[in-house]
Amino acid sequence: MVRVSVVCCLKLLLLLALGGVTMHVPDAGVLAPLRLDGYLSFHDVAAAARDFGNRCSLLPAAVLHPGSVADVAAAVRRVFQLGERSPLTVAARGHGHSLLGQSQTAGGIVVRMESLGGGARMRVHAGGAGADAPAYVDAPGGALWINVLHETLKHGLAPKSWTDYLHLTVGGTLSNAGVSGQAFRQGPQVSNVNQLEIVTGRGDVVTCSPEENSDLFYGALGGLGQFGIITRARIALEPAPKMVRWIRVLYSDFASFTEDQEALISAERTFDYIEGFVIINRTGILNNWRTSFKPQDPVQASHFQSDGKVLYCLEMTKNFDPDEADIMEQEVGVLLSRLRYIQSTLFHTDVTYLEFLDRVHSSELKLRAQGLWEVPHPWLNLLIPRSTIHRFATEVFGNILKDSNNGPILLYPVNRSKWDNRTSVVIPEEEIFYLVGFLSSAPSASGHGSVEHAVSLNDKIVDFCDKAGVGMKQYLAPYTTQQQWKAHFGARWETFERRKHMYDPLAILAPGQRIFPKAS
Ligand code: FAD
Known part of the structure; x- marks a missing residue:
């Protein structure tokens, strides 16, 4: 590599x-x-x-x-x-x-x-009754998702699919995929776009959609910016939820954790957002840097003892209207009763939809204040098929990262059927695959907090995947040669090259x- x-x-x-x-x-x-x-x-x-x-x-x-x-x-x-x-x-x-x-x-x-990203250039179409006139927003490619949210909330609407962090641009995430805990039911952000306006590499301005110039439309979604600059995207909207019940539970058994995650993403009636993360070094069990989660029972949360084990945190939300909080309570109760988490580790909090979606930003502000945001970030994001996730976890969490990692580790499953295989995004072949994100920070020049240390761990993980035939694909891949990209795209390289x-x-x-x- x-x-x-x-x-x-x-x-x-x-x-x-x-x-x-x-x-x-x-x-x-x-x-x-x-x-x-x-x-x-x-x-x-x-x-x-x-x-x-x-x-x-x-x-x-x-x-x-x-x-x-x-x-x-x-x-x-x-x-x-x-x-x-x-x-x-x-x-x-x-x-x-x-x-x-x-x-x-x-x-x-x-x-x-971002010069073209201001709210004044956004157009929200509230839609009409029925499926014939669904709501959408026309957003500039340089708009930050947080601003798209602010603008659409004025109409009681919001996009359906998100990233964990909203201070990213529409064109930037659509050029990758845009994945978060809504993707299991809504698909990634690239599955929630109806039309694009693109400046091609010849300098032509082209409008494209599934019906018009569809080859460019699908190529540009997940296209890593290779076929054109996205200057406008028409993004599907839904009625914005008002409040969110935000829940975290812990597991010590990886099999129960992933079985429960998979059952939840496959069920008809389920949560609105499902993610998970791995806790290796037992610090900040509930309040890692990514979120501003403040459980309603902070004392119990801070006293939780893990006895040195690797823990897995399942994170879920249920949207609700405060007038119907009792219905939400009942539904959440039923869903939780089917899960096998450690019973003393149920933590929850209720926040507005905006607070929930913008959760990483509050942590950003704290880290900036400590000078810990603008440090190197040797991140590694992998897509792992369901059939090999256990083998992967045993080696990576039980051996490679046994007692050393420098940031949150995300791990959650999504459904392939919600991804459109006409886009340029490359994903594993199986119906269920996991997004595993090693979101390392490297604040020190040497030792465990250094870039070299994090990169060497990343290399070990990738080497293991290659040698063990895990069937992994990288997301936000950092490849440097065309040969590596050809291997990444596999049979889809021909189409990618033709479009270029x-x-x-x-x-x-x-x-x-x-x-x-x-x-x-
Ligand atoms: P840039 O980094 O500026 O650009 C990314 C690429 O797209 C470049 O190649 C650029 O040339 C190209 N590009 C940019 N704008 C356009 C455009 N308008 N048209 C065509 N090409 C363009 N990703 C997820 O999927 N889910 C997450 O939950 C998530 N969380 C994140 C959290 C943090 C804190 C960070 C830093 C990143 C996260 N990401 C996540 C990754 C994110 O999707 C990428 O960083 C992505 O590149 C978007 O960032 P950006 O808008 O700054 O784009």
């Missing part, structure tokens, strides 16, 4: 410092005469060379702050017209929450999509994914 190392990024930076940037600037300068509604910046570009992963930094030659979709199209078209002789590439930057330079470009042009030739033939877009190098 080859990875982009810090060293590799430093080498690139050095190359750029020694001449790469100055060599590229004149090329970016050809954009200067463009008549724009927004503006181009050739200075102050350092912020576009950073991301959440904090392990890779590629300096662009210019940042475009578009004032309109036409600006995005004009910039891409200009680069396209320069042809193969120009090394210029264009990277759409959402909120820059990539892990390893995926929204960056060395010496190219970064398009700051069709919509971005010069490989101008999203170079930070390192799939198609630009010929020059």
Whole structure:
């Protein structure tokens, strides 16, 4: 497994410092005469060379702050017209929450999509009675999901499928998949989009949907930004729940934990959100950094003794209207009575829908205050088929991470039937597969809290998966060679490559994914 190392990024930076940037600037300068509604910046570009992963930094030659979709199209078209002789590439930057330079470009042009993301550009269509006129919002590709939520809540509506953290952009998550605890019943975010507006790698503005230009529509969903820049997405809405009963229970037995999770995601009447996480080092059992969960019985929660075992936390919510709280209580009671958690470990709290969905942000603020947000994040996100999840857990939690890990570990199942296999997203073959996220932070330069330590654990996990034939696929994959991407896409590579030739033939877009190098 080859990875982009810090060293590799430093080498690139050095190359750029020694001449790469100055060599590229004149090329970016050809954009200067463009008549724009927004503006181009050739200075102050350092912020576009950073991301959440904090392990890779590629300096662009210019940042475009578009004032309109036409600006995005004009910039891409200009680069396209320069042809193969120009090394210029264009990277759409959402909120820059990539892990390893995926929204960056060395010496190219970064398009700051958030410039087009304001609430004023959002259009909520409340829909009519019946299935013929479902509600939707037209949201700019650069809109943060939290702002989409604020805007739709004004109409008593909300999107159906989420990510755990809402300070990400619409175009950024739709270019990956967008997965959270609603995905088991609603599908990922890419399954909840009706239409896209896209600027292709030729600079054309194209509207696409399942009915119109469907090849581009499906290609762009989960397409890692390879076929075009998403400037608008039509997102399906539902009536927004008012309140959420947020529940956590603990297990010490992995088999009971996963059997209960699978039963819950397969049942007709069930919770509205189902996730889970693994607790290895027993600190912060209920209040890890991801959430602001405050159980109604905090004393009991803080006194819970795990006796040194690995624990598994099942996390669920039930939406409810305060006027019908008793009905919710009954339904939750029935659902919980079928589960096999450790009985003394039932913790719950009631919060508004907004508080629940924006839960990670409160932890972000706390970590920022301690200087612990802008540290390296060597994350690893895997999709593991149901048939191998036990083998995976035995080795990873019982051996590789026995007493050492540096962040939350998510583990929850989803149903493949809710994913559309016409999109570009790559998932395992089985009907049920698990998302397992190792969300490590590396605040120290050496030792257990270092990037090197976390990366070596990640490598061990990936090596194990490869050798044991676990059938794993990576999500937010950090591959660096086309060979690795071909292996990732498998039989779907041909379609992915064909779409690239069709919509971005010069490989101008999203170079930070390192799939198609630009010929020059
Ligand atoms: P960026 O990182 O800026 O961009 C991501 C990629 O998409 C880049 O290649 C970029 O060039 C391209 N891109 C950006 N905008 C566009 C556009 N408009 N059109 C085309 N291409 C574009 N993911 C989940 O699925 N579920 C989660 O629960 C989840 N939780 C997260 C929590 C945190 C704290 C963080 C940091 C990330 C989380 N993610 C999650 C991952 C998230 O989906 C990715 O980081 C994703 O890249 C979105 O971030 P962004 O909007 O900042 O996009």
